Amino acid sequence: MPFETVSEMRVRYAETDQMGVVYHANYLIWCEIGRTDFIRRAGRSYADLERDGVRLAVSDASLRYHASARYDDPIRVHTSLSSLGSRGMTFAYRIVRADTGALLVTASTALVSITTDGRLTAMPAEVRGWLASAQGGAGAGGAHAE
Amino acid sequence: MPFETVSEMRVRYAETDQMGVVYHANYLIWCEIGRTDFIRRAGRSYADLERDGVRLAVSDASLRYHASARYDDPIRVHTSLSSLGSRGMTFAYRIVRADTGALLVTASTALVSITTDGRLTAMPAEVRGWLASAQGGAGAGGAHAE
Amino acid sequence: MPFETVSEMRVRYAETDQMGVVYHANYLIWCEIGRTDFIRRAGRSYADLERDGVRLAVSDASLRYHASARYDDPIRVHTSLSSLGSRGMTFAYRIVRADTGALLVTASTALVSITTDGRLTAMPAEVRGWLASAQGGAGAGGAHAE
């Protein structure tokens, strides 16, 4: 069974727009929160990785909007790693309303490993190692998240 | 030649992140600015359409990130209408640095026409009419934008 | 002892800027989260109040920045009600790093009660009642928050 993390949050007033729903760009921010939680759970925090010179930059993103989230809704972001290479990886996200389970958004983002001055580079073997373990179904500690 | 609008802006400090570049979700906001300018140029302002009960909601979005924009860079968003149906349309965007012409992001967003309570509905014939004219290469006034 | 709520969150990557710290406007969003939690704890959710036609609009805000929050820092927002009138109220906020306790920002925001079309109006007596209880040191259930 694939390793998956679940991130929880409530919709902020600032995230709504005048249509009365969450502004569509904000789901990418929630995906980033999901990815951050996934990486932390799989091995080490991304904040920590950046301090070691690792940079992961988004190279592609796609989102499909199924239903709208509204102010104060409890949200759940399910994050998994759908592919992993030496210089990058792709995450998949399923964003649902936590109380009803209604599907809101499905998304994926491809990330590439870059140097601090922006050139493509291979990820450190250690990082790739624990990401591969997570993709295979086991986190750093071998347990299923959440 | 397809109708295209060009929107110009400068990168705001608030739009950068700690990687020193524009945070990736913000390009969707720039696409919205491009779309707003396109619609205004093609016929009537979207603000005006909303007052008449027309709602266009994003149903799909995809972005490819080619290079990074940085604080204070002059930006140009080229927007065109790539497809048009009775209940929706797809816009295509090309975001470049205005001074060097460097390509930053290509993107597309599909929009659907909904009622004020969120159900799919056909767009008013008038709106579809001037969007079709714009797609065919002529704005409301028949002129090429910008 | 004054009623106070404590809201917890982690700094999002999207909230940083190229100075490597949280962009200063984002603290106002965290204040809103604190206020939302305070109101929910004091009586009913603000989402619920809005559905009943109550609107609270920010009329004044002031912030003092003591130290910078950084990506992934655990944050705590302490929110209390510093004054309450028939048509408005003032909230005070103390934002700290949850792990070190370091003070980041102190802030206050004044809110006014408005109708759905934007005119000043008195708050419903029920709402004012439970806010007064909260200010006096007791939430809806009489208990101290968190």
Add this chain to the structure above:
Amino acid sequence: MPFETVSEMRVRYAETDQMGVVYHANYLIWCEIGRTDFIRRAGRSYADLERDGVRLAVSDASLRYHASARYDDPIRVHTSLSSLGSRGMTFAYRIVRADTGALLVTASTALVSITTDGRLTAMPAEVRGWLASAQGGAGAGGAHAE
């Protein structure tokens, strides 16, 4: 007559919230745009200053909200320098609707000069020099802005 810059923009859809008006934190972003234009006009771009190691961090902010801006409204930010010291300065802002002249927000932000690692430091004499000229009523070129 005091030197003042005028920055123009249109309200973005992303800047609205479900109350149908601009979310209150976004005015701080507009103040930053005003400040950026002021600094550029007074001497050199802030982007340029940062490359030379100058950092100006917001230490205090206060805003008074008089009326609401709405989607697509044309906005004008009037920015002036209200005080200047060796280690900091205070800017004042008046944000109005460009078409009607209606006053929306008045604000001020204090900024301090810091080193790249966050300690207080005196501003370079050159920068303080042209800011003093601007405060006295003359920009770098001696002309009144806009």
